[in-house]
Amino acid sequence: MSRHxxxxxxxxxxxxxxxxxxxxxxxxxxxAAGHMDARERIDHLFDxxxxxxxxxxxxxxxxxxxEKSPADGKVCGYGRIDGRPAAIVSCDxxxxxxxxxxxxxxxxxxxxxxxxxxxxxxxxxNETSGARIPDTMGAQGTxxxxxxxxxxxxxxxxxxVSACLGPSYGTGTWFTMLSDFVVMRKGACLAVSSPRVTSxxxxxxxxxxxxxxxxxxxxxxxLVDYAVDSDxxxxxxxxxxxxxxxxxxxxxPPAAEPPDETEIDGASITDIxxxxxxxxxxxxxxxxxxADPESVFELKPRFGRVATTSLARMGGQVVGFxxxxxxxxxxxxxxxxxxxxxxxxVLCDSFHIPVxxxxxxxxxxxxxxxxxxxxxxxxMNFMSALQMxxxxxxxxxxxxxxxxxYLNMGGSRNSDEMAAWTTADVGFMDPNIGVNxxxxxxxxxxxxxxxxxxxxxxxxTSAYDLAAxxxxxxVLDPRKTRQWLxxxxxxxxxxxxxxxxxxxxxxxxxxx
Amino acid sequence: MAEEQICSEITGTxxxxxxxxxxxxxxxxxxMILESMKMxxxxxxxxxxxLQKLLVEEGSAIAEGQMIxxxxx
Numbered sequence: 001m002s003r004h005x006x007x008x009x010x011x012x013x014x015x016x017x018x019x020x021x022x023x024x025x026x027x028x029x030x031x032a033a034g035h036m037d038a039r040e041r042i043d044h045l046f047d048x049x050x051x052x053x054x055x056x057x058x059x060x061x062x063x064x065x066x067e068k069s070p071a072d073g074k075v076c077g078y079g080r081i082d083g084r085p086a087a088i089v090s091c092d093x094x095x096x097x098x099x100x101x102x103x104x105x106x107x108x109x110x111x112x113x114x115x116x117x118x119x120x121x122x123x124x125x126n127e128t129s130g131a132r133i134p135d136t137m138g139a140q141g142t143x144x145x146x147x148x149x150x151x152x153x154x155x156x157x158x159x160x161v162s163a164c165l166g167p168s169y170g171t172g173t174w175f176t177m178l179s180d181f182v183v184m185r186k187g188a189c190l191a192v193s194s195p196r197v198t199s200x201x202x203x204x205x206x207x208x209x210x211x212x213x214x215x216x217x218x219x220x221x222x223l224v225d226y227a228v229d230s231d232x233x234x235x236x237x238x239x240x241x242x243x244x245x246x247x248x249x250x251x252x253p254p255a256a257e258p259p260d261e262t263e264i265d266g267a268s269i270t271d272i273x274x275x276x277x278x279x280x281x282x283x284x285x286x287x288x289x290x291a292d293p294e295s296v297f298e299l300k301p302r303f304g305r306v307a308t309t310s311l312a313r314m315g316g317q318v319v320g321f322x323x324x325x326x327x328x329x330x331x332x333x334x335x336x337x338x339x340x341x342x343x344x345x346v347l348c349d350s351f352h353i354p355v356x357x358x359x360x361x362x363x364x365x366x367x368x369x370x371x372x373x374x375x376x377x378x379x380m381n382f383m384s385a386l387q388m389x390x391x392x393x394x395x396x397x398x399x400x401x402x403x404x405x406y407l408n409m410g411g412s413r414n415s416d417e418m419a420a421w422t423t424a425d426v427g428f429m430d431p432n433i434g435v436n437x438x439x440x441x442x443x444x445x446x447x448x449x450x451x452x453x454x455x456x457x458x459x460x461t462s463a464y465d466l467a468a469x470x471x472x473x474x475v476l477d478p479r480k481t482r483q484w485l486x487x488x489x490x491x492x493x494x495x496x497x498x499x500x501x502x503x504x505x506x507x508x509x510x511x512x
Numbered sequence: 513m514a515e516e517q518i519c520s521e522i523t524g525t526x527x528x529x530x531x532x533x534x535x536x537x538x539x540x541x542x543x544m545i546l547e548s549m550k551m552x553x554x555x556x557x558x559x560x561x562x563l564q565k566l567l568v569e570e571g572s573a574i575a576e577g578q579m580i581x582x583x584x585x
Contacts, residue, residue, distance in 0.1 A: 278551050280552060327554065330548060362549045430549065430550065
């Protein structure tokens with residue numbers, strides 16, 4: 001055997017050892033519990049044979065830990081998803097809990113800089129115990145951290161996506177918070193510190209689900225978009241999300257084959273949306289009836305449900321739908337709904353995705369609880385984001401739209417083109433409330449007078465009244481909504497800028 | 513078996529109760545309909561299970577956050 005062959009044989013043996021990760025027993029136990037290992041996850045996500053690893057032979061900087069830290073617990077590299085490039089950090093929890101160390105933070109930094117410089121999404125598959133102990137203990141351990149002053153800057157030059165597939169603390173949590181899309185496996189925990197550390201710190205027992213479980217994050221904090229039952233589902237959702245986004249901000253979102261328009265019938269729209277204002281409906285059915293068939297991908301479906309935010313396609317082109325949903329709280333916009341829409345506008349503006357707003361709302365949900373939760377600030381964050389968002393914006397009033405909420409949902413000049421359905425009802429406030437506020441009469445105190453005053457106050461609130469002053473540019477038969485939108489997407493092409501937005505929102509934080 | 517408490521998302525009155533105690537529910541089934549802001553707003557089951565308790569009746573005035581039903585999952 002030549003010296004070259006000997007060295008190659010040694011290289012292969014070392015590679016095989018690294019691929020064993022934390023050892024066959026640990027890997028087998030996890031497999032039996034239904035978890036993929038860090039490398040299987042990469043194989044599931046990336047196109048076959050496309051993965052190129054970086055830092056395979058990186059280890060802990062502590063000499064006594066070198067043999068126990070293959071790839072230093074974080075498998076990093078580049079690959080392709082449906083032919084498009086991506087960079088990945090896949091935590092190997094069987095190796096020192098995939099804890100963050102001097103070496104693997106260096107790996108992640110290199111990967112992130114490479115992804116940004118060359119234009120490919122960053123994917124974080126998190127399952128990590130947090131900072132490595134005892135490496136980070138003491139002044140020297142802590143002082144050695146923070147060597148990258150740009151580590152947590154988010155300019156959205158590229159998409160970031162995260163999956164929480166087990167415990168996620170410390171660095172894993174920080175990058176999740178910076179991500180444009182987050183999916184979580186049920187049973188995982190996303191928090192600043194583990195339940196054990198937290199319990200010790202505050203002196204009371206804290207349960208995993210309470211501290212950072214999927215229900216907390218999909219329903220109350222909105223920090224997670226989806227909760228799933230398996231690793232495979234999480235990875236498939238990441239693929240789905242990325243299929244709507246460009247690889248980087250100097251690209252437009254990937255177009256798909258347009259559907260056959262003759263097979264799309266808008267007739268169902270009038271069955272979905274009742275003409276009577278007191279009847280509610282699920283706006284997600286309306287979006288599905290307007291968009292290309294099977295193209296709708298809702299984000300944060302369990303959070304801030306008064307609003308729906310969905311990626312979708314129109315004629316193959318990626319668009320973003322923002323809609324109030326009368327099914328929840330009558331579609332009255334609350335602080336969570338505002339946050340959800342604002343973060344979606346940041347995504348759309350950063351990656352050149354035109355926004356379509358569908359409005360059927362009695363206004364902002366007012367009350368003491370809303371004020372305590374900073375409702376005025378949330379409303380203005382949303383409004384500022386809308387006005388700074390420079391992608392084409394289209395607004396359609398489907399039924400009611402009152403007051404400031406009318407403006408937040410793209411009313412008047414806050415969208416590039418506005419239309420009102422024939423059922424539209426627009427004014428400063430709901431006429432039922434207005435009669436009481438203006439005249440002090442309620443339906444209970446004087447029913448006849450109430451109806452007379454309501455008829456008076458309801459005058460000039462129609463789609464045609466809005467169109468007469470050219471605040472709405474069109475009045476639509478609801479069944480022709482798709483045709484109007486397709487036509488307007490073509491008109492407002494931003495052709496002079498190549499279809500690119502100015503990305504003024506690209507560096508906004510979205511967890512507020 | 514776990515209990516899932518259902519609280520009203522909004523202030524209003526109970527207009528119509530659509531299900532009875534002991535009924536099987538699927539996630540997003542309509543348990544009752546509230547009237548608020550002159551709209552009929554459904555209360556949906558947050559998960560599949562059995563309706564264990566109804567804590568309000570038709571015509572009840574309810575506040576935001578008030579517990580109105582319990583589902584056994």
